[in-house]
Amino acid sequence: MEKSDYVQIIIDNVSVFNIKLPNRINGIEELKSYLNAYDVEILKIIAGFNNNFLNYFLEHIVNRDEENFTELIKKLEKMSYLLGPMGNLTYLTSNQVDYVLTKINQLELKKINEEDISLIADEQLQKEFGREIPQYSRAQMLENQISSARFYLSEIGYKAEEINKRIVEVREDPSKLDELFNLPPKEIYNLPEELGNIEPDPTTSTNQNSEGNTSIIESHIQSIKREIGEERAKKVDEILSKIQDHIRDKMTENYKKVYKQMHPDRLRRAYRFLSDTKRKDKRMDLYLDWFFSTHLLENIELKVEHWQVSSQATHGNVGVYTAGTSFSRYDPIIKDFSDSKLSKVIKIARKILQNPTKRRIQKLGQDLIAETGFDEHLYFTD
Numbered sequence: 001m002e003k004s005d006y007v008q009i010i011i012d013n014v015s016v017f018n019i020k021l022p023n024r025i026n027g028i029e030e031l032k033s034y035l036n037a038y039d040v041e042i043l044k045i046i047a048g049f050n051n052n053f054l055n056y057f058l059e060h061i062v063n064r065d066e067e068n069f070t071e072l073i074k075k076l077e078k079m080s081y082l083l084g085p086m087g088n089l090t091y092l093t094s095n096q097v098d099y100v101l102t103k104i105n106q107l108e109l110k111k112i113n114e115e116d117i118s119l120i121a122d123e124q125l126q127k128e129f130g131r132e133i134p135q136y137s138r139a140q141m142l143e144n145q146i147s148s149a150r151f152y153l154s155e156i157g158y159k160a161e162e163i164n165k166r167i168v169e170v171r172e173d174p175s176k177l178d179e180l181f182n183l184p185p186k187e188i189y190n191l192p193e194e195l196g197n198i199e200p201d202p203t204t205s206t207n208q209n210s211e212g213n214t215s216i217i218e219s220h221i222q223s224i225k226r227e228i229g230e231e232r233a234k235k236v237d238e239i240l241s242k243i244q245d246h247i248r249d250k251m252t253e254n255y256k257k258v259y260k261q262m263h264p265d266r267l268r269r270a271y272r273f274l275s276d277t278k279r280k281d282k283r284m285d286l287y288l289d290w291f292f293s294t295h296l297l298e299n300i301e302l303k304v305e306h307w308q309v310s311s312q313a314t315h316g317n318v319g320v321y322t323a324g325t326s327f328s329r330y331d332p333i334i335k336d337f338s339d340s341k342l343s344k345v346i347k348i349a350r351k352i353l354q355n356p357t358k359r360r361i362q363k364l365g366q367d368l369i370a371e372t373g374f375d376e377h378l379y380f381t382d
Helices: 003-016 026-038 038-048 051-060 069-083 094-102 114-129 138-154 158-174 175-179 211-224 230-250 253-259 262-275 282-297 327-334 339-354 359-372
Strands: 302-303 320-323
Touching: 003 026, 003 038, 003 051, 003 175, 003 327, 051 069, 051 094, 069 114, 094 302, 094 327, 114 253, 138 158, 158 175, 211 253, 211 282, 211 339, 230 262, 230 282, 230 320, 253 359, 262 282, 262 320, 262 327, 282 327, 320 327, 327 359, 339 359
Parallel strands: none
Antiparallel strands: 302 320
16 A cells, blocks of 8 residues: 555554644644654554554654653554454553553563553553452463454354364464454355345446446435535535546446545545556456445444454443444545445345445445454444
């Protein structure tokens, strides 16, 4: 991915995590300028931060002339592997993670390991509850790690039967645990079982759908139609004009209606993708339909719950809100998909639009999350 893609992912994360920027950072544009000063490898690390780590970075590191900046970033990266959903300490609460982060300057890079971080996290519980917290036995710790591995493997497409078989091997030989977290994800374009009962869409092209499917699409388009401010409308028209000049007759009326409702930042991204593609290339059609379908999808608002991934976490302890799933944040990763893979992802999105449900949208979102490897998961509630 390009440098600008990582910057945009970080900006998107600030929005998704609902993080309030510190007073010393004067808005998103100023944050972008600070991020653009970092090299790609640093941005790649920051783009993978979850809520706790990104918030800590913004509060204590960004825009600071730290002599040990690189070391701090490496510490955060190492800690995020341990404390994130794929790490062995995923059971720690959000308060414990925040407490561990306050100790980062006191830790040597080589001292950031599972045992030492666990001890620091226990300190937070002792402070909170005022009593000694019993240490986990090795067996309990292994079971916590297995629980994390089970969740991780299910998220990247492994079936229960295969997961159980691998976990039996780990219980017999715990040294094989790390292998579970290094398994490659199953391909995203395997059609989810949840979509198996939907009649196949003959094509992904918007102007060739059947009358019934066209009616459904038109209904979605009408649902996103809203008035936008004069300044934003002017920006959108300028970018859309450039897109039309490049793609010419491929700009259907439905595409135009949906693209006019996009945020200018995403529309610029769409223009970059399209302008780098030859007009007669199949990839052009795929990009057009990706931006079209996912914009409609992310405007279907659902009741979602954002919570820390943990073998001991319980639903409802962080909060529920209504929002659409931000599929636009996955624009950068689809650029690396093959034509076949991207075509099948769009096919799934199209099928979901025919009959959208929480479970179907959740499945596609989770598959795309698995492709990024980032520490974020959305769970849908009733």
